[in-house]
Amino acid sequence: SQTIHQWPATLVQPVGSPLSLECTVEGTSNPNLYWYRQAAGRGLQLLFYSVGIGQISSEVPQNLSASRPQDRQFILSSKKLLLSDSGFYLCAWSVFLRGGTEAFFGQGTRLTVV
Amino acid sequence: AQSVSQHNHHVILSEAASLELGCNYSYGGTVNLFWYVQYPGQHLQLLLKYFSGDPLVKGIKGFEAEFIKSKFSFNLRKPSVQWSDTAEYFCAVKPINQAGTALIFGKGTTLSVSS
Numbered sequence: 001s002q003t004i005h006q007w008p009a010t011l012v013q014p015v016g017s018p019l020s021l022e023c024t025v026e027g028t029s030n031p032n033l034y035w036y037r038q039a040a041g042r043g044l045q046l047l048f049y050s051v052g053i054g055q056i057s058s059e060v061p062q063n064l065s066a067s068r069p070q071d072r073q074f075i076l077s078s079k080k081l082l083l084s085d086s087g088f089y090l091c092a093w094s095v096f097l098r099g100g101t102e103a104f105f106g107q108g109t110r111l112t113v114v
Numbered sequence: 115a116q117s118v119s120q121h122n123h124h125v126i127l128s129e130a131a132s133l134e135l136g137c138n139y140s141y142g143g144t145v146n147l148f149w150y151v152q153y154p155g156q157h158l159q160l161l162l163k164y165f166s167g168d169p170l171v172k173g174i175k176g177f178e179a180e181f182i183k184s185k186f187s188f189n190l191r192k193p194s195v196q197w198s199d200t201a202e203y204f205c206a207v208k209p210i211n212q213a214g215t216a217l218i219f220g221k222g223t224t225l226s227v228s229s
Binding site: 032034036042043044045046049057059090092094098099100101102103104105106107108 | 120146148157158160163164165166204206208210216217218219220221222
């Protein structure tokens with residue numbers, strides 16, 4: 001079966017420090033991968049998505065970047081965190097199966113920038 | 115750009131009341147449609163999905179949703195809510211036949227059910 005691992009679960013970082021959140025998927029190949037940020041009252045905001053290794057699409061201009069060095073690995077990064085980067089970050093993967101595309105989510109990372 | 119609108123930000127109901135949460139999307143082509151639920155302290159879970167066929171789809175825990183193509187809507191319904199349905203509900207749309215598009219979510223609706 002397919003599983004998605006996202007870590008760490010919680011993270012407290014000072015302003016100006018770098019960030020690296022990692023997400024890996026098991027049990028599937030060539031998935032579409034996503035990074036979302038969830039904020040109260042704003043739902044899930046799509047940050048990045050990737051349809052293949054090295055292929056990243058950015059949905060909103062921001063202080064963050066994403067990379068996909070391997071087929072089933074998706075990394076969210078920042079060189080210098082801002083207070084406004086605090087939030088709940090979700091990794092997800094999707095694959096086309098049984099006539100449609102279904103997405104599956106990781107447990108999320110609660111990032112607090114202090 | 116595609117977007118998803120959920121009309122209700124916060125819905126408060128008593129147990130046994132009926133529920134309908136609105137969802138509209140802006141995309142003229144073929145779509146896959148989803149409702150996800152997030153219970154307090156838990157991660158997102160798929161409630162139901164529509165790919166094709168019968169526009170009335172049934173999901174887990176007695177939920178159902180109806181796809182009305184002419185209205186670009188995919189409203190979620192439950193005839194009788196329970197206290198355990200208290201959660202945040204997200205509608206999501208995935209355009210198909212369009213390479214490289216992502217799953218787009220609405221802003222969510224918080225449902226509070228009082229016992």
